[in-house]
Amino acid sequence: MCDLSLLESASRLRSRDRTREAARDGGGRKPESYKKRAATKVQQVEVIRGSKGAGARMEVLSVDLPSHLSSSPPSLSQQEIALGIKNAYNLAINMQAGAKQLLADYMSIQDEPFTNAGFNPPVEPFPGLPSPSLPPSAWLDLSDAERLQQNVTAFSNLPDFLSAVKSQQEVMNSDASDLHHQLTLSRLQCLGLSNHLASIMASMGLVPAPAMPAEPPGLGSSFFMKFSGYRVCHLYRDWVLRCVKDLSLLADRYPVPSL
16 A cells, blocks of 8 residues: 555656646747747847947847848849830920921921911821821730831831931022921931830840831922922821820830839
8 A cells, every 4th residue: 555655646746747847848938830920020130320439329120021031123124124115205205396396397488288277188108107197996906016116117217208308408498497407306316216216125125127128208399399398297297196105105014113
């Protein structure tokens, strides 16, 4: 009986010791889920603020490191595309007023019928200078590559057409220096816009199609030169308006990323 009593007492002591150990472990050991949360918990980073040197004050700022590291900046190509579209759009916007004024001033010095209020004949495109007009459904169906390629074609060849009109006007209206200057400025702006558009295509990994040969009008009869110049100035104005519309659509599709 004595031995049995001793064994029971020893068993109770061991059970009590295990209970105490479990209680201690449970109070000091963190559950596994807690460990996982602690791994991504806000960590502290010490930042020195104030004056430099031994008297600098130390502040502890809380920074969510996992969240900070996961927010990577936009890729360089995304920025290039968006900024390229924005720059080209701004240039095209600046060209709008000048393109409208060029057509108005051109018509004002060509005499009748160009000075008649109702003069508005249909304008046919030239080889190398396609028409900017498209039905709304066809315009919306254009891919980004097609949209850019059509503008690159037009603004790559427009400088040759504008130069041809200037040569015609120097023959017919040699004293129209303001008009000659407008034609020169428009030509330079077309070259700049063409370069912007080609740069956008390069950022997208697109290769422009081979340039369509430009066939600008040459010298001829007085009416032939007046009317061909009218067609060029009209098409130039319409292509600027079309380009603004195209680039506005592309800007919505490729917004400038916030850094």
